[in-house]
Amino acid sequence: MDTGLLAYGAYLPVRRLDRAAVAQTHAWFNPGLKGLGRGxxxxxxWDEDAVTMSVAAARNCLEGQERDALGAVWLASTSLPFRDRQNAGIVGDALSLKSDAMTLDVASSQRAGTTALMAALKGGAQALVVAADRRAAKAGSPQEMTYGDGAAALLVGKGDVVARLVGSHTEAVDFVDHYRGEDGEFDYAWEERWVRDEGHMKITPRAIKALLESTGVDGASISQFCYPAAARGVAAKVAKAAGLPDGAVADNLQGNIGETGAAHPLLMLALALESAKPGDRILVASFGQGCDALLFEATDAITNRPAIGIASQIEKGRTDANYARFMTLNGMMTVEHGIRAELDKATALSNHWRSKDMTQRMMGGHCEACGTNQFPKSRICVNPECGAVDTQRDEGFSDKIGKLNSFTADRLTYSPDPPAYYGMVQFDSGGRLMCDFTDIDAEHPPEVGMAMRMVFRVKDYDTKRGFRRYFWKAMPATQEEI
Amino acid sequence: MATGIRDKVAILGMGCSRFGERWDDSADDLMVEAFVEALADAGIDKSQIDAAWFGTGIEEQHVGKSSVPLAMALRLQNIPVTRVENYCASGTEAFRGAVYAVASGACDIALAQGVEKLKDTGYGGLPQRSRGTTNDLYWPNASAPGSFAQLASAYRAKHDINPDDLKRAMAHISVKSHDNGSRNPKAHLQKKITMDQVINAPIIAEPLGLFDCCGVSDGSAAAIVTTPEIAKALGKKDLITVKALQLAVSSGSEAGHNSWDGSYFQTTRAAAARAYKEADIDKPRDQVSLFEVHDCFSVTELVTMEDLFISPEGGAIKDIMDGFYDADGKVPCQIDGGLKCFGHPIGASGLRMIYEMYLQMQGRAGERQRQEDPSIGMTHNLGGFPHQNVCSITIVGREGA
Incomplete structure (x- = not known):
């Protein structure tokens, strides 16, 4: 049986920052930014982080897959929300995985995603490798322009793989092109030209050549080369130096997505898989204190595409020229939020634990006496005609599609991004919930009867204590998602 | 077999403070203001009060917990005092406690008093606050206008109503209440407004604009109740008695069971049906002379008039636009300005409504006095959210009516 990739998926936030607005804002200080001010x-x-984006990518990847077979979850990121609380565990919970799946956070390098993938491929068990980043960048920095937020997920294992692993090679080289220290909020980066000449051009071709040599594969046979360098032309130069065909160099997605950190090589790989034909060879490499290079070959099963494709996610972005909102939601400006925003969002950890299946798994109840689904699960059935005691088994709600019963756009209550949209979502199979909505497009406001699906998001930030709590929110479902 | 409260208890005296932004006054000042008026109206000595019930909603914003703040403000010397909280029904709950105590024979004369001092938050609207450690984990951070605004979306969908028609009917409600409030010297808001002002006002929560929302006020109201016999013995004539006291509370079915469509109040319908039965009213549209309903938002009043079985389901807009509920209409609703203009100091609101009925039936309502001799008055409160709430209803009227 082949070892390789059983499924792939990704998640890209729908909102897209118009770089021209950023360049224009900072032109008085740094006119040079105009060179990056395109796309x-x-x-x-505001309610997304590496954990929630990982959950979204994983759900995209695991659509139609048997989750109980998963033996491990590897979460790679350089922007994990918790330093000491396992982030992969939250992802596993939101995916309603069994507790005997091994969970592991992989961090501290732009190679985290590919290294996790290599390790998972060697691990034997069926594993979910998910990488996500929401990278902070200073206002007016080139990184603010070139970085992007996103996540990618790969289901790794043996069997009917869509792409088999041909081989892999890693080079660990402590080349510090940028870093972020223990207390650092932002990356500190050295000159781009030096990074290109001494880093990318010296380390990556060496890794690729070693991979090709160990696998006996001719570089000319590579159909796609996924290399996430943001700087223009770097991937093409590396390809040339490594003997890969010019036409194999994959788009680094700088035009409309940006570089999504540890997720980016996996995102590019997932996108390449989406358009691959059986027999195509895809080489993915990453760069960060060395280089990981992995070679895959698409099988006949590659024609099994995810329901919501990555290309379609790239397409459906909404351009946003409101740079003030971007700065505000990323904490780059001290903005008056009003006294209402002062409410203490403390979480009782004992209650958080007691309510964890409800909040993180969106586990409700199904009454065995009358068949009514309900959220939250309760001791006494909510059906006024039933009222049976202790008759409810677990019923997951996170994958249910609901229909909008009532809603509002609230400008009084505090929301980081007003108006706060919320309302009653009624699930077709029973049960309902008054809940927050997210990612509402003001151009297409909600309407009663609209189909809604649930997404895992940050519910509240406790800025005093550095905690954040998660819950599920509703957003309009597209036809493919119903 | 329960026989209900009808004509078992009479109102001996009532008082109500001026409502509004009472920057210079504490909750104690407001309580004393209402109590002094009620005591003088009752014509008794404070020592004759056997027990008291104290209603307040958001006590952490002013007096703090327990009944002690009422007993201390009024210097009630060691009598039993009970504090009640039941969202916006807190004032009516205090009244219910006092009335039931008299009806049971446990005491001869009882006091019900409510207060709220809300204007110490630093911003308009109700205080933003925790809903409890479990609810905070999953409830939306809903405001009151955002919760009640949803009635509009569900009502429009159910009855296939054009948004502009609904908005106009809602605007008529607010214009009417401002007209009424302009004739009430104790009202928080005493300025008249126009339809255009309402319709073009900034949106608070879709589709509610600024003038679709009631004021948040400081204020207090008090009622002293006793048996009809004692009232007569104290020299009172033309008694106003309690005809019905009903409460209906959500079991969670609106919030969790798909049997409710979001366009009406399940609790109001349940409480109203029981209240009419208790008061022996079978044709409420013809028999009730005045309504004071919980018009926290214009749309709440609109659907409530159907839930109280006055307008037919889907027919409130027509009645409203016909002027049926105007001060000079067939059955005035909020003749004192309502929550919208008299104001909404939560714990006092239910008692303020009864106070207006009491004045109207005694012909003491001044410039806003209804000429058509009101004999039955219905008051209604809603606390919480349309999908999980407390509804209280009181019917008062002339003895024997």
Whole structure:
């Protein structure tokens, strides 16, 4: 049985920052930014982080897959929300995985995603490798322009793989092109030209050549080369130096997505898989204190595409020229939020634990006496005609599609991104919930009867104590998602 | 077999403070203001009060917990005092406690008082606050206008109503209440407004604009109740008695069971049906002379008039636009300005409504006095959210009516 990739998926936030607006804002200080002031980059919403984006990518990847077979979850990111609380565990919970799946966070390098993938491929068990980043960048920095927010997920294992692993090679080289220290909020980067000449051009071709040599594969046979360098022309130069065909160099997605950190090589790989034909060879490499290079070959099963494709996610972005909102939601400006925003969002950890299946798994109840689905699960059935005691088994709600019963756009209550949209979502199979909505397009406001699906997001930030709590929110479902 | 409260208890005296932004006054000042008026109206000595019930909603914003703040403000010397909180029904709950105590024979004379001092938050609207450690984990951070605004979306969808028609009917409600409030010297808002002002006002929560929302006020109201016999013995004539006191509370079915469509109040319908039965009213549209309903938002009043079985389901807009509920209409609703203009100091609101009925039936309502001799008055409160709430209803009227 082949080892390789069983499924792939990704998640890209729908909002896209118009880089021209950023360049224009900072032109008085740094006119040079205009060179980067073209196209867009993804913006995570205020309620998204590496964990929530990982959940979204994983759900995209695991659509139609048996989750109980998963033996491990590897979460790679350089922007994990918790330093000491396992982030992969939250992802596993939101995916309603069994507790015997091994969970592991992989961090500290732009190679985290590919290294996690290599390790998972060697691990034997069926594993979910998910990488996500929401990278902070100073206002007016080139990184603010070139970075993007996003996540990618790969299901790794043996069997009917869509792409088999041909081989892999890693080079660990402590080349510090940029870094972020223990207390650092932002990356500190050295000159781009030096990074290109001494880093990318010296380390990556060496890794690729070693991979090709160990696998006996001719570089000319590579159909796609995924290399996430943001700087223009770097991937093409590396390809040339490594003996890969010019036409194999994959788009680094700088035009409309930006570089999504540890997720980016996996995102590019997922996108390449989406358009691959059986027999195509895809080489993915990453750069960060060395280089990981992995070679895959698409099988006949590659024609099994995800329901919501990555290309379609790239397409459906909404351009946003409101740079003030981007700066505000990323904490780059001290903005008056009003006294209402002062409410203490403390979480009782004992209650958080007691309510964890409800909040993180969106686990509700199904009454065995009358068949009514309900959220939250309760001791006494909510059906006024039933009222049976202790008759409810677990019923997951996170994958249910609901229909909008009532809603509002609230400008009084505090929301980081007003108006706060919320309302009653009624699930077709029973049960309902008054809940927050997210990613609402003001151009296409909600209407009663609209189909809604649930997404895992940050519910509240406790800025005093550095905690954040997660819950599920509703957003309009597209036809493919119903 | 329960026989209900009808004509078992009479109102001996009532008082109500001026409502509004009472920057210079504390909750204690407001309580004393209402109590002094009620005591003088009752014509008794404070020592004759056997027990008291104290209603307040958001006590952490002013007096703090327990009944002690009422007993201390009024210097009630060691009598039993109970504090009640039941969202916006807190004032009516205090009244219910006092009335039931008299009806049971446990005491001869009882006091019900409510207060709220809301204007110490630093911003308009109700205080933003925790809903409890579990609810905070999953409830939306909903405001009151955002919760009640949803009635409009569901009502429009159910009855296939054009948004502009609904908005106009809602605007008529607010214009009417401002007209009424302009004739009430104790009202928080005493200025008249126009339809255009309402319709073009900034949106608070879709589709509610600024003038679709009631004021948040400081204020207090008090009622002293006793048996009809004692009232007569104290020299009172033309008694106003309690005809019905009903409460209906959500079991969670609106919030969790797909049997409710979001366009009406399940609790109001349940409480109203029981209240009419208790008061022996079978044709409410013809028999009730005045309404004071919980018009926290214009749309709440609109659907409530159907839930109280006055307008037919889907027919409130027509009645409203016909002027049926105007001060000079067939059955005035909020003749004192309502929550919208008299104001909404939560714990006092239910008692303020009863106060207006009491004045109207005694011909003491001044410039806003209804000429058509009101004999039955219905008051209604809603606390919480349309999908999980407390509804209280009181019917008062002339003895024997």
């Amino acid at each position: 867009t980059r993804t913006i995570a919403n």
